[in-house]
Amino acid sequence: MHYISTRGHAPKLDFEQAATSGLALDGGLYVPEIWPALSHKDIASLRGLSYRDLAVKIISRFTGDAVDASELRSLVDSAYSNFDHHEIAPLQKLDSGLHILELFHGPTLSFKDYALQFLGKFMDWSLNSRMQQLTIVGATSGDTGSAAISAVTGSPNINLYMLHPFGRVSDMQRRQMTTNQDVNIFNYAVDGTFDDCQAIVKTIFNDAEVSRQFSLGAVNSINWGRITAQIVYYFYAALQLGAPQQKVSFAVPTGNFGNVFAGYSAFRMGLPIEQILICSNENDILTRFFDRGRMWKQGVKQTVTPSMDIEVSSNFERFLFELLDRNSDEVTRLMRLLTLEGAFMVAPEALERARETFSAHRVDDDETCRAISHHYAETGEIVDPHTAVALAAAKKIGTDARHPMVVLSTAHPAKFSETIERSIGRDVDLPLQLSRLLAKPERYRRISNSSDELKKLMLSVWSQLCWQPRKLDPFSHCCCFGACVSEVSKQ
Numbered sequence: 101m102h103y104i105s106t107r108g109h110a111p112k113l114d115f116e117q118a119a120t121s122g123l124a125l126d127g128g129l130y131v132p133e134i135w136p137a138l139s140h141k142d143i144a145s146l147r148g149l150s151y152r153d154l155a156v157k158i159i160s161r162f163t164g165d166a167v168d169a170s171e172l173r174s175l176v177d178s179a180y181s182n183f184d185h186h187e188i189a190p191l192q193k194l195d196s197g198l199h200i201l202e203l204f205h206g207p208t209l210s211f212k213d214y215a216l217q218f219l220g221k222f223m224d225w226s227l228n229s230r231m232q233q234l235t236i237v238g239a240t241s242g243d244t245g246s247a248a249i250s251a252v253t254g255s256p257n258i259n260l261y262m263l264h265p266f267g268r269v270s271d272m273q274r275r276q277m278t279t280n281q282d283v284n285i286f287n288y289a290v291d292g293t294f295d296d297c298q299a300i301v302k303t304i305f306n307d308a309e310v311s312r313q314f315s316l317g318a319v320n321s322i323n324w325g326r327i328t329a330q331i332v333y334y335f336y337a338a339l340q341l342g343a344p345q346q347k348v349s350f351a352v353p354t355g356n357f358g359n360v361f362a363g364y365s366a367f368r369m370g371l372p373i374e375q376i377l378i379c380s381n382e383n384d385i386l387t388r389f390f391d392r393g394r395m396w397k398q399g400v401k402q403t404v405t406p407s408m409d410i411e412v413s414s415n416f417e418r419f420l421f422e423l424l425d426r427n428s429d430e431v432t433r434l435m436r437l438l439t440l441e442g443a444f445m446v447a448p449e450a451l452e453r454a455r456e457t458f459s460a461h462r463v464d465d466d467e468t469c470r471a472i473s474h475h476y477a478e479t480g481e482i483v484d485p486h487t488a489v490a491l492a493a494a495k496k497i498g499t500d501a502r503h504p505m506v507v508l509s510t511a512h513p514a515k516f517s518e519t520i521e522r523s524i525g526r527d528v529d530l531p532l533q534l535s536r537l538l539a540k541p542e543r544y545r546r547i548s549n550s551s552d553e554l555k556k557l558m559l560s561v562w563s564q565l566c567w568q569p570r571k572l573d574p575f576s577h578c579c580c581f582g583a584c585v586s587e588v589s590k591q
């Protein structure tokens with residue numbers, strides 16, 4: 101199984117390489133060279149499998165020869181061992197064909213755990229077998245940071261540097277990151293915005309000196325390993341609702357288009373999907389694209405669904421590649437236009453084809469809060485604001501029992517208690533995972549809005565490491581990270 105770049109000028113990679121890299125060398129994103137295909141009979145044979153068993157079946161279609169079956173089995177088992185629901189991703193039935201797939205039962209209570217817990221285990225295994233070490237540098241506006249930290253915490257093969265914008269993530273989101281005490285986790289709060297954090301990460305990746313010292317890796321949402329693990333829950337939900345005989349629709353709260361692209365991948369593998377609803381907040385660049393076939397930038401607005409406050413969805417390029425019949429020159433041309441002129445257009449036939457699988461919906465903050473309060477009044481259950489965006493979109497288009505619709509619930513409401521309180525007039529009971537953070541000390545360092553300071557810190561950590569042979573691995577480090585960690589202070 102090989103992976104090719106959407107821009108056509110980067111080397112082909114195997115799964116192990118594709119799952120640990122970010123952008124391809126030509127600026128593109130990696131996609132499967134050939135989509136794995138499942139017949140209706142294959143899909144029917146997956147009915148009744150547990151989430152873990154299904155994950156092994158689906159993920160193995162993408163790993164190919166890279167991982168043997170028993171190894172994959174144990175990676176999957178350990179990835180989903182600390183989820184707080186035995187079904188991992190339980191499906192709740194509402195009325196008239198509407199269902200909610202709960203994707204917040206992982207250790208950090210957002211759906212990012214479903215991908216990152218697996219990826220963390222996979223990377224660790226892969227590095228171990230190649231006797232290599234990886235330094236991951238990432239930026240977060242909230243949920244990704246804690247999910248990535250939880251996924252690699254304690255790994256002897258991985259150091260993680262996570263940047264968040266100082267004062268711009270919620271109290272709970274910050275605590276989820278900064279209460280981690282492991283020596284391989286470095287939390288930095290940047291005096292700047294999320295975009296500044298991302299710019300610093302980009303500069304670090306392009307820095308020759310850093311590249312000489314560190315083997316750098318990325319876990320941002322363009323990572324193919326993350327998409328692979330997310331395909332599983334689309335099958336899991338659809339099988340329970342009668343797939344492959346019954347077609348199912350999905351409503352997906354969308355930011356970087358990773359979750360939507362996982363659904364599209366399931367569709368390309370043969371899962372009968374009626375429609376995928378791309379659900380956006382007031383940052384509606386995708387809704388505008390599906391209206392008019394033209395994508396153009398307008399700037400980002402802050403909303404009650406911060407994980408979806410994104411201008412350009414990075415994974416959209418993967419879909420564009422498929423929409424343009426894998427014409428990588430055309431993808432390159434359009435993406436350049438978007439960067440240089442802030443806009444591009446596709447032909448009416450392409451838009452027509454895109455609309456066969458997708459519809460796009462914009463839900464503003466008022467509608468989101470109303471959806472939370474309606475749902476609470478009807479069911480007594482509280483959904484998080486991101487979930488509410490998808491719920492509102494699904495209700496707008498209307499559902500009936502013959503056409504099941506699955507709303508993906510991407511976070512636990514307690515992560516966004518302010519908006520919940522505003523919507524229903526009471527707060528959410530804190531789950532144990534969050535309440536116990538309140539008593540824990542925080543550990544992070546505040547840094548200036550410059551890549552130089554981060555670079556200096558990374559290099560000084562490097563020089564303080566004492567390297568000792570661990571097993572046969574000359575590159576693994578012992579535990580004297582402590583020396584540099586103690587200087588990382590709160591604020």
Ligand SMILES: *Cc1c(COP(=O)(O)O)cnc(C)c1O
Nearest residue numbers: 243355356357358359407510511
């Ligand atoms: C990341 C995130 C999203 C957006 O998912 P994408 O895959 O980036 O489209 C939606 N909801 C929540 C709660 C998230 O954390």
